[in-house]
Amino acid sequence: MDQKEIFENLIDLVLIEPQLVTAPNPILTQKCSPVEWSPKIDEVLDAMIMVMEINGGIGLAAPQIGLPLQLLVAKTSKGILTAINPVLKETSEEIVWIREGCLSYPNYFVSIPRPETITVELEGENPNFSLANELTGMDARLVLHEMDHLQGICLADRILELPKNKQRIAKEKLAKMMRKMK
Numbered sequence: 422m423d424q425k426e427i428f429e430n431l432i433d434l435v436l437i438e439p440q441l442v443t444a445p446n447p448i449l450t451q452k453c454s455p456v457e458w459s460p461k462i463d464e465v466l467d468a469m470i471m472v473m474e475i476n477g478g479i480g481l482a483a484p485q486i487g488l489p490l491q492l493l494v495a496k497t498s499k500g501i502l503t504a505i506n507p508v509l510k511e512t513s514e515e516i517v518w519i520r521e522g523c524l525s526y527p528n529y530f531v532s533i534p535r536p537e538t539i540t541v542e543l544e545g546e547n548p549n550f551s552l553a554n555e556l557t558g559m560d561a562r563l564v565l566h567e568m569d570h571l572q573g574i575c576l577a578d579r580i581l582e583l584p585k586n587k588q589r590i591a592k593e594k595l596a597k598m599m600r601k602m603k
């Protein structure tokens with residue numbers, strides 16, 4: 422089997438019963454592969470939206486349903502964005518700190534700095550969006566968070582970039598959350 426067939430089989434398997442993947446799971450630390458659009462990819466995006474909605478989330482990346490593919494969905498102020506192979510083109514110099522959560526880290530929130538405004542290039546059809554989108558505020562944060570997932574980067578990794586004092590508190594909270602999940 423070549424990689425394309427492996428992914429196709431994996432997609433078929435996941436689509437039987439799409440489930441949220443939570444930490445710690447090695448798939449959340451994997452770099453995701455680019456995707457070639459096919460009708461099946463639309464099914465995956467629909468499944469991702471379903472899992473996001475069921476779990477009360479506002480964004481989801483494909484690894485969070487067990488697929489190491491460059492796909493994300495996000496509930497933005499302009500409607501639901503579905504992105505295939507999103508590429509970050511520009512980030513503003515202005516940085517904002519906002520508390521962030523992740524469906525894969527239930528009940529865990531941490532304040533993380535991110536650019537206020539970004540420009541993202543998208544593939545595929547998105548009725549509410551053009552191919553190059555400027556996103557700002559929560560929309561930008563949401564898409565940056567999901568794009569992190571596509572690189573295998575989770576909230577727990579972002580903690581390591583925080584100043585030492587904030588890092589310690591964030592790590593303790595995270596350890597507590599992970600113990601609860603066992």
Ligand SMILES: [Zn+2]
Nearest residue numbers: 522523524525
């Ligand atoms: Zn997340």
